[in-house]
Structures are given as C-alpha cells and as structure tokens.
Amino acid sequence: MSAGALNFSNEGEKAFESGEKVSAEFFAITYGALVQQMVADLVQEEDVEVVNQQLDAMGRRIGSRLIEEYSVRSGVPACRTFAQAADAVALVGLRMFLNVTATVEPLREVGTDAFSIKFAENPLALFVELPEGPLRERLWYSNVICGVVVGALGMVGFLAEATFARDMLRGDTINEILLCFKGREKETFQIER
Amino acid sequence: MSHNGLVSESVVAALNMELISYVVVRHTLRGEDSLIDNSGNEIELNIHKGLEGLGLLVGLRLSERLLYRQPSFGEWTPPGVSQFVARQFWKTAFGKRIDRLMHMNDIYFCLIDKNFQWLQGFPKMRGERIVSTTVLSAYGYSGETVAEDEGASPRTERLGSVPIHKDVLIYTVGILKGLIRVMYPTGSIEIHANLNNENETQFVLDFRSPTA
Numbered sequence: 109m110s111a112g113a114l115n116f117s118n119e120g121e122k123a124f125e126s127g128e129k130v131s132a133e134f135f136a137i138t139y140g141a142l143v144q145q146m147v148a149d150l151v152q153e154e155d156v157e158v159v160n161q162q163l164d165a166m167g168r169r170i171g172s173r174l175i176e177e178y179s180v181r182s183g184v185p186a187c188r189t190f191a192q193a194a195d196a197v198a199l200v201g202l203r204m205f206l207n208v209t210a211t212v213e214p215l216r217e218v219g220t221d222a223f224s225i226k227f228a229e230n231p232l233a234l235f236v237e238l239p240e241g242p243l244r245e246r247l248w249y250s251n252v253i254c255g256v257v258v259g260a261l262g263m264v265g266f267l268a269e270a271t272f273a274r275d276m277l278r279g280d281t282i283n284e285i286l287l288c289f290k291g292r293e294k295e296t297f298q299i300e301r
Numbered sequence: 302m303s304h305n306g307l308v309s310e311s312v313v314a315a316l317n318m319e320l321i322s323y324v325v326v327r328h329t330l331r332g333e334d335s336l337i338d339n340s341g342n343e344i345e346l347n348i349h350k351g352l353e354g355l356g357l358l359v360g361l362r363l364s365e366r367l368l369y370r371q372p373s374f375g376e377w378t379p380p381g382v383s384q385f386v387a388r389q390f391w392k393t394a395f396g397k398r399i400d401r402l403m404h405m406n407d408i409y410f411c412l413i414d415k416n417f418q419w420l421q422g423f424p425k426m427r428g429e430r431i432v433s434t435t436v437l438s439a440y441g442y443s444g445e446t447v448a449e450d451e452g453a454s455p456r457t458e459r460l461g462s463v464p465i466h467k468d469v470l471i472y473t474v475g476i477l478k479g480l481i482r483v484m485y486p487t488g489s490i491e492i493h494a495n496l497n498n499e500n501e502t503q504f505v506l507d508f509r510s511p512t513a
Contacts, residue, residue: 128310131393135313137362141355142320149327166323170315177311205309231308252316 116184116195120203123182132207136234143249156246163248167255168262174205175260186264190289193266194223197257197287206231206253221289224273226282238277248272254285267291310396314418321464321472324351329462345459349471356475363476364483367393377484379508383410386506390480395419410506417502419469425500432466432496434474470494470502477504 146159182200187193191214198212202225210227230250238244248254254270261268267290274280328347367389377385387399391414401413426432459465474494481490491507 124309128396129307130310130313130396131366132306132308133366134359134363134393135308135316137366138313138316138320138359141358141362142316142323144358145323145355162323166319170312170319173315174311205312207308 116199117203119182119184120200123178123200123204124207127177127181127204129207132231133234136232136236139232139252140236147243147247154242156242160246160248160251163251164255164258167252167257168259169255170252171256171259171261172263174201174256175263178204178260179264187266190221190266190268191223193261193264193268194225194287197261198223198225201257201260202227202253205256215286223287225285225287228276228282230276230283233277236277244278248275249277250275250283257285257287265292310418313394314421317419317472318422318464318469320355321352321468322462324348324355324472325464325468326462327351329459348468352468352472353475353478356472356477357479357482360476360479360481361483362479363390363393364480367480368483378407379410379485379488379506380404380407382481382484383412383506385484386477386480386504387412390477394476408508410508412504412506414502414504416500417469417496419473420466420496420500420502423466423469426466426496426498432470434467434470434493434495466496470496474504477506481506 143159143163146162147156150156150158178201182196182204184196184200187196194212194214198210202208202210208227208229208231210225212223212225215222215224232250232252236249238247238249248271251272254272257270258268269288269290271286271288272284273286274282274284276283325348328344328351383402383404387402391397391399391412395414395418399412400415403411403413471494474492477492481492485508488508489510491505491509491511493505493507495503495505497503
C-alpha cells in the first residue's frame with residue numbers, strides 16, 4: 109500500500125469514528141425489506157434487471173447527497189485524477205459510510221482507466237441468501253453501492269461507471285466492483301490560483 | 302480489522318428516505334391511472350398501508366435481532382416496552398437515545414424527539430400546523446385513518462410523488478408496531494405520532510384498553 113493510500117485509509121477510519129453511527133443490522137434489514145418489495149413488484153418475475161436498475165438509480169440519488177458530508181467531514185482534499193478518486197472511494201468513502209475495509213488496484217488493460225475495488229464484508233448482505241434461479245443468477249443485490257459511487261463522483265466532476273464483477277452472495281469468494289472512468293464534467297466555474 | 306456492527310447514520314437515513322419515496326412513488330403513479338373521483342383518498346390510503354406494511358416488516362425483523370440479546374422471560378410490561386424503545390431502539394436506528402420520555406400512570410407514554418433525524422430534510426412546520434397519524438392496531442387496516450390537518454385536504458398537502466412529513470411518521474410508527482408486537486403480543490396498544498410547530502416529534506404508546 110502506497111503512502112498516499114495509507115493516509116486515505118486513516119482518513120476513512122477517522123471520518124467513520126467521528127460521525128453518528130447506527131446498527132448495521134437495522135441497515136441490512138431495511139435494505140432487505142426494500143429489495144424484497146422491489147422484487148415483489150416486478151410485473152415479470154424474470155425481469156430482475158429492473159431491480160438492478162432501480163437500485164442503481166436509488167444509489168445515485170443517495171450518493172449525490174452523501175458527497176456533501178464527505179467533502180465536509182472526510183478531511184481528504186479534492187481529487188485531481190481518477191486514480192485519486194478511486195482511492196478515495198475505496199479507502200475513504202466505503203469506510204466512512206459503510207464501515208467497509210476495501211482494497212483498490214488498477215486494471216492492467218491497455219487503453220482503460222479502470223480500477224478494481226474488492227471488499228470481503230458487506231453490511232447490506234447480512235442475513236441474506238439468494239434463492240437458486242433468476243435472482244441468484246442476475247440480481248446484483250448490493251447494486252445500490254455502485255449507484256452511490258457513480259452519483260457521488262458525478263457531483264465532483266468525474267463521469268464514471270461502476271458495476272459488480274463478483275458477489276459473495278452468488279458464491280464468489282470476494283465482492284468486486286469495477287470502476288471505470290468515462291470522462292470529466294466540464295467545470296462551469298473556474299478559480300485561477 | 303473486525304466489523305463492529307455499525308454504519309454511518311446518514312447512509313441509513315438516506316436509505317430509509319428512499320424506501321419511503323419508493324412506496325409513495327409506486328402508489329401515486331398507479332393512482333394516476335385511476336379515473337375514480339376519490340382517487341386522491343385511495344392513493345393516501347394505499348400509501349399509508351404500503352408504508353406501514355414495510356415498517357411492520359422492518360420492525361418485526363429488527364425485534365428478532367434486538368430481543369435475541371435481552372435476557373427476559375415472558376411478556377414485557379408497558380414501562381419496560383417504553384424504556385426499551387426509548388433507549389435500545391432509538392440507539393439502534395437513530396444513533397441516540399430519545400430526548401424525553403413522559404408517562405401517565407404507567408399506561409400512557411409519550412416519547413419526544415426534539416430533532417427527529419428522519420425529518421431533517423423536510424421543511425419546518427409553521428404557524429399552528431401539526432402533523433399527526435392515528436393508527437389503531439386493534440382494528441386492523443380497514444379502520445385506520447389519517448387525521449386531517451385542521452381540515453386541510455390530503456390532496457392539497459401532497460405535491461405529486463414527493464414524500465411528506467406524515468409519510469415518515471407513518472413508516473416509523475409501522476416499525477414501532479412491528480417491534481412492539483413481539484414484546485407485547487396479547488395486550489392492547491395504540492401507537493401514533495405527532496410533529497408540532499416546535500419541531501418536536503412525539504411518539505405515543507397508549508396501553509389503555511380500548512373502549513368498545
């Protein structure tokens with residue numbers, strides 16, 4: 109872990125400790141009730157992708173609200189590069205809000221500006237087992253996290269795409285989100301320094 | 302690094318607001334398809350049922366987790382229920398204890414939150430307006446009503462599919478009903494909530510036997 113990453117990790121821990129905290133069980137139960145309701149509301153039982161999209165849209169709204177608290181309380185300076193933004197998401201944001209310890213590393217593919225974020229603990233997935241069938245195969249249960257990340261980054265000028273690549277609820281050994289850089293929002297207000 | 306069972310309160314508040322929005326949007330959008338003249342009232346009733354239903358589910362499931370650690374035998378007493386809600390539940394869901402717990406003869410309790418976390422994003426109440434829910438668990442859904450705000454029509458109160466104060470209170474009352482049902486399964490209880498113009502939210506646990 110680089111020195112910068114270590115600093116980010118410390119900032120995430122401090123930000124989490126200094127904020128108001130509530131039960132992760134209550135969080136998981138609330139989320140589970142909502143996902144269950146979304147699945148029950150599906151017109152076509154196999155249309156699981158609709159729930160994925162709903163969770164993503166919900167996450168974007170949440171992320172666009174959380175970024176303000178992040179800016180105020182995290183103590184991390186504004187990110188200048190997408191690599192810094194990926195570090196901030198994985199090492200500060202996930203820790204500060206979800207109390208999740210994650211790792212981040214760049215994907216070594218030519219021509220991509222993409223990162224892999226991995227975490228073993230998922231507070232949303234407490235008490236959850238997905239039944240065999242369409243849900244286990246196609247539902248990204250914690251897709252709200254991807255939406256939160258994209259929504260938050262969008263508010264600070266980074267256009268990004270976040271998708272789950274692996275999910276322990278599907279039997280994978282780790283949870284993995286791929287975070288891809290899509291461009292930057294043009295700043296409409298510049299302060300020359 | 303071990304997981305200590307906590308997450309940020311702001312994430313949980315945001316998630317609960319999204320849950321409430323989901324229910325309100327679902328019923329207001331469906332209501333727009335209806336050509337019935339009283340669709341406004343029907344929408345309100347469906348929103349009430351939907352929010353309370355999800356709240357009940359959350360409360361029931363949460364009770365399994367919270368009560369698992371309580372070394373208690375048999376049914377809880379009304380004071381015990383109220384203390385548990387004021388301390389354990391409020392800490393679990395809102396990260397703090399209730400601000401004030403008032404009671405009358407160990408049978409009627411009023412839990413007062415001076416700055417209810419889940420209403421932080423909502424406009425402050427002005428003038429003499431009070432938001433109130435009246436939920437009578439003894440009579441089931443068909444008998445439940447949403448109290449009018451001094452004659453104000455629910456349709457003028459709600460703008461499109463944006464949640465209002467009452468939605469938050471109805472959902473929270475639903476959670477309390479689900480939680481308390483497990484602790485006090487056979488006794489009589491009425492639960493309702495009020496928000497006054499001093500921005501105090503009051504949750505009333507009324508254990509008096511209903512007058513038939």
